[in-house]
Amino acid sequence: MDNSYLALLAAVSSFLITFLSIPPIIRLSLVKRLYDRPDERKNHPHRTSALGGVGIFGGMIFSFLFFTAGIPYPELNSILCALIVLFVTGVKDDLYPMVPGKKLIGQLVAALIVSMHGGVRIKSIYGLLGVYEIPYVISIGVTVFVLLFLINAFNFIDGINGLTAGIGIIGSATYAWWFWRMNEPLFLILGTCMVGAQAAFLWYNVRGRIFMGDSGSMVIGFLLAVLTVYFIKVSEDFKPNIFYNISAVAYAVAVLIVPVFDALRIVFIRLVVHRKSPFRADRNHIHHLLIGAGLKHWEATLALSGFNMLMISLAWYFNGRLLPKYQLVVYLVICLIFTGILLRYYRKKNIAVEDR
16 A cells, blocks of 8 residues: 555544543543642643543554554664653653653663664764764764753643644654655654644643643654654755755754744753753743733644744745755744743733732
8 A cells, every 4th residue: 555545544543543542541530530730830720631641652653553564664663662661751750750860761761772772863964063974972962862852842842732732743744744755654654643643632632631741742752853863864865856955954943943942941041040950840931921921722822833834834945045054043033033022922911910
């Protein structure tokens, strides 16, 4: 069967399995008291199951394994092993909250498995900042850093309904399209399975019935990181016919611009401004600014998803028109302007509330 049809069937299968599995997960969570309790830092008023990641993982992994059976890829086993390590770490944290250091160990193990054993690593950045081929040890280090960064970046944005899944769908669909053009069936099907599972979860999440928890956000962040690294790794081979000199690194930044910029910004604020751990939770994320400016959850999610798609469109427009390093500068400036506008409205809103 043609890879395109397999990918579509995988997306439908992943959607249906996740969609049908989430209601029992919600009921089980309530019966067994496995829910997330409201507090001063959280926006939800009711006890809500945080095990949506179990449904996402189940639908995605079953469909992925079923529809990639017979596709020979050396990376497959390593990706699956790393994924299981990360999923177990996430579920444990959802049920019995772990200190950041212990979670980081699980993330590090997963990153090392996929980069060292699976060979999914960044070997070159194709002249960006004057760097081409990267030595093996540095390549592993850079890849592990990218994987850990994106895992936690998606964990950071998982603060309002729909945002992580919405951005995840955009990233997964974008990479799936590229891998379809590259004739990379394994990663094409992985991308469509992610789209299907996240779309099913989104149906319940936007209604506030379930959260994805760390088992969901870390798995999505990890898989999108794997897609990103593999995209950068193989892009040079397809440049003459498909990429038309597009910079894979700059394009990948645009694809995941919301979690990337939010993570960079929040780490800077926590480490430099407040001088505290980058993993210490607060309400300084971009989505918190949008909520503070008066937007509802779904409005903030749509705004950030629209912004993310705009940046992907700009990356495509800049193809052949702007050097990669200047593209990154433009992305940074746009993000800073966007955040500056948000801060202005956020402060005005707070001043108006205080004056009442």
